[in-house]
Amino acid sequence: MNNILDEAKTLQEVIVKDRRYIHQNAELGHDLPITSEYVINRLKEMGYEPQVITDSAIVALAGGKKNGRTILLRADMDALPILEENGLDYKSTTKNMHACGHDAHASMLLGAAQILKNHEDELEGTVKLMFQPAEEQLSGAKAMIEAGVLENPKVDAAIMIHIFSGMPVPAGSLLVPNGGYVTSSGDMFHIDIKGKGGHGAMPNNSVDPLNVAAHIHISLQEIISREVPPSSTTVITIGQMHGGNASNIIPDTAFIQGSIRAFDEKEREYMKNRVVEISKGAASTFRAEANVEYRMECPSVYNNPELYGQVHKINVDLLGKKAVKGFDTAFPGGKMTGSEDFGYISEKVPSVMMALGGGSPEQGYPYPQHHPKVNFNEDVFYIGSAVYANTAIEWLKLSK
Ligand SMILES: [Zn+2]
Ligand SMILES: [Zn+2]
Missing domain, CATH: 3.40.630.10 (Zn peptidases)
Structure with a gap:
């Protein structure tokens, strides 16, 4: 044998x-x-x-x-x-x-x-x-x-x-x-946020991409806590947020990078779509634009x-x-x-x-x-x- x-x-x-x-x-x-x-x-x-x-x-x-x-x-x-x-x-x-x-x-x-x-x-x-x-x-x-x-x-x-x-x-x-x-699946996303730079003392003349980035970050957490069933094993992690280089300048742009893990294919697709919708939605709420790209995807x-x-x-x-x-x-x-x-x-x-x-x-x-x-x-x-x-x-x- x-x-x-x-x-x-x-x-x-x-x-x-x-x-x-x-x-x-x-x-x-x-x-x-x-x-x-x-x-x-x-x-x-x-x-x-x-x-x-x-x-x-x-x-x-x-x-x-x-x-x-x-x-x-x-x-x-x-x-x-x-x-x-x-x-x-x-x-x-x-x-x-x-x-x-x-x-x-x-x-x-x-x-x-x-x-x-x-x-x-x-x-x-x-x-x-x-x-x-x-x-x-x-x-x-x-x-x-x-x-x-x-x-x-x-x-x-x-x-x-x-x-x-x-x-x-x-x-x-x-x-x-x-x-x-x-x-788990592994999907790495990159979110570009386009605002309008300007003087930190006159935010009304700018569109602040850092403010938008902060809202996107918080909002993405709601996918796990409010939208995906509590019984499922899913993760969204933001690993990078970048933008700006001085305390009194509103930058033009910012970016976020993160990853999604899921086991179930339907939940994976759902989360991937929601990252795009929420990012674009949060950006437009605050007069900015967001573009989401998946740079690495694995089922x-x-x-x-x-x-x-x-x-x-x-x-x-x-x-x-x-x-x-x-x-x-x-x-x-x-x-x-x-x-x-x-x-x-x-x-x-x-x-x-x-x-x-x-x-x-x-x-x-x-x-x-x-x-x-x-x-x-x-x-x-x-x-x-x-x-x-x-x-x-x-x-x-x-x-x-
Ligand atoms: Zn290996
Ligand atoms: Zn390995």
């Missing part, structure tokens, strides 16, 4: 070697020349024909010898602009750090690629490997969808794994969140309930009942109030996001993701490879 797990274990050293190389060469966003070249070369060594479909975005196919459906396995590969503070011998040599564990994702998927190659003749369909840039900017998945990652062959289901550290998730356990929304990840059932059972069979847990192990209520651009994939095809425990505080991993001292327990990486490969193999059998 645990053949794939045993097979993955024999690859553990290679997976760690891949991870450390990617870790040392941490790169950002859509431009991952060293990382993508490394992944392409590794895939070629295994006998794949990887394609670069857009900037640093790699797709490779396994199987396809037998007719069947197509499952996509996704790993991201980008790092964060953080200076690493770990004293590891494989510490990052760039100004960036793999502080979110995407180095682990890419190397675990490379491990899975090797397993799938070993079993290629047995695959009851096709496995599409997706190595994605720019997850941290929430733009890589979207770029790959636009470049056709879900077509040729058409993807019928998609899964991903995120490794977690510094959370109450024991190393090596697998979180398979229930069907439904599992991460929630939606775990498809049917696929969840299948993926959950496949992984209980692989790892045992005790090792497979719900998202509530890491997050109260079973929902993550962060965003993950796999949400764009889950909008288009039935998808499941999973998480792998990479060390809890009790196990000596006190730092959370995005911290300059975060690290992950490498001993569990082969489990991630096994989960990727085995879920694909078994799901393709189910869908025959």
